[in-house]
Structure formats: structure tokens, C-alpha cells
Amino acid sequence: MAAITKSMSDLLTAAELVKRDSISDDQRRIIEQLAATNEMLYDAPMQEANDRTVNTQIVRTALPKGTHRVYNQGVGTGASQTDLIHDVVAQVAIYSKVDASLVKNSSNPRQFLMDESMAFLAGLSNDMADDMFYGNHATNPANINGFATRRGSLVAGQCVSNGGSTANKQTSVYLVKWGPQYCKYIFPREATGLGVQRVDKGIQTISAPEGGEYEAYVSYYQADYGIAVGDPRSLIRICNIDMNSDMTDDNAQALIKKILKMKAYLPTGPGTVSILCNKDVMSIFDQATLSKSNVVYTTDDPWGRPVNMLRDMRIRQCDAILNTEAVVS
Secondary structure, eight states: OOOOOOOTTGGGBHHHHTTSTTSOHHHHHHHHHHHHHOGGGGTOBEEEOSBTTEEEEEEEEEOOOOOOOOTTOOOOOOOOEEEEEEEEOEEEEEEEEEEHHHHHTSSSHHHHHHHHHHHHHHHHHHHHHHHHHHOOTTTOTTSOOOHHHHTOSOBTTTEEEOOOOSTTOEEEEEEEEESTTSEEEEEOTTOGGGGEEEEEEEEEEEEOTTSSEEEEEEEEEEEEEEEEESSGGGEEEEEEEEOSSOOOHHHHHHHHHHHHHHHTTSOOSSOEEEEEEOHHHHHHHHHHTTSTTOSEEEEEOTTSOEEEEETTEEEEEOTTSOSOBOOOO
């Protein structure tokens, strides 16, 4: 089995940045929890947006063409074609309010509060992951444009069908080339803690929904995040994967072959390639590790976590990807 080495994109992922001295313990715990429930963050490089809460990039859509000539024949001029892309940073926030008496009467008050914090962080991470796949900025300005929105119709080399046709019983798999010039995670310019924070507001008097008041430990959690796609070729969606019927070995092998075929459409150059799928599709890859062909195998990623590999692509579980998608046409 091939050893995995860190690429340039690995060096600035959430998993690496939490080790930096500039990150507080609270911010470190937040980022670790976000990555634990949203595995794409183990591979996605993190960068500041270049314009406060908006990341603006010039995407080259066509290269200039030269002229084949013979002696004494002139040549024309050419120009590349570009498109200006604006990717926004979204914000998700939540307050936690834990009854002070409940904390006091627990066997380990500090651990009890931390356990409650983990639950709120898991919910925050789920909100972010939902937005990263299905957010639509045009429909709701508070959201980013998620992967499914960016690849919402069939386009050769960018969004291809696996042949499923049962309404609202489909899922998708994404091939993502991560890198500073490809796909990356963005957070606000000059933001502390990579755009995530927890504010301990201490014990406060809280109004109960049914009336009256009580004392509670209050914390405020906030995450500012976004996805920027600097090269359209770095994001590929395989949609219309039918989850209405059992995924037979033949169907599983066909999906793996399609993923290998579409990998050729990703841009070349340094960077990390991830396959993003939900737990049901992940089980297909888990079973494929038992195949004698060993096309799919398990090893450790650069952070020491076991990860399934398809050739040199890391398979990451993202349960925000639904099994109830509509058929993409």
C-alpha cells in the first residue's frame, strides 16, 4: 500500500492549524469538533477571504489560441477568456443555556458543561455541512453556494449521472481537488481563530419559555465559513446514484469505475483529492476493501486517522449528503 505524504494543501488544513500556538484551547476544541463531524475539513486548506467576507477570484475559462504559419505569413492576436467569481462567507451562530443548578448538582460540573458544549458544536457543524452541500446564496443570502448548487445540472466533466431515476431517492458523490488555486475553505479576512469562536458569558438570569426566570451558564458560539472554487475543474459531482434498491457488487464496481473515469477530469498539479460521500455509500467502499483487486484500501492519513483510499484519493464521510435528492437532469 502506498504511503500518504502531506501535500501543500495539507499544511494549512483545519487538522494542522489547530496545532498552532495562536489558537486558543476553546478555538482548538471547536475546530476539532467541526472536523470530527464534517470530514472534508481534514483535507480542505483554509485561507482568509481576500476581501473581508467575500473571496474574489479570476477564473480562466479559455486559453488563447495561436496560429500555425508558414514563412511570410502573418499571425493574428489572441486573448484568454476569464470570469470573475465572488464566493461569500456565511455565519452560523448559537447560544447555549444550561441550568446552573443542573451543572452544580452534576458529579463533575466542568465535564458536564464541556459535554453540553460538544452537543452544541456538533449541531453547529451539521448546519455548516448542510450549507456546504445544499446552500443557495441566490435563494437565501445568509447561505453560501454549496457543492450541489454549483453542480445542479448535468455538464460534461463537471456533473455526470450514475443512471438513477427514482424520484427523491438519489444521492451524490463528489470528487474535490483541494488546493489554494482549486477548492478551499475560506474565513473572514483578519478573523481570529480561523473564523470560529466561543464566548463564555458566565451565569446569567434567563427567562424560561413557560414563564419565570432561572440562572444558567451561557455561552455563545459562532463560525464564519465559506467555500471558494478557483478552478471549475476541481469540483466534480456524480449524481443520480439510486439508493432505492440494494447496491449490488456489480453496481458498486460500476460506481468505482465511474469515479476512476471522472478523476481524469480533475486538474493536474499538487493538491489533495477527496471523495465525499455519506455513510451508505461509505459502506460500499468499506466492503470494496475486501476485494482481492485492492483498488480500495485502508491506510492512515497524514494526521494518523484511518482512511479508505481509492488509488490516491481519500474517501471522506459527509453525512450531510442526502439519500433523498431529486433526479438531476
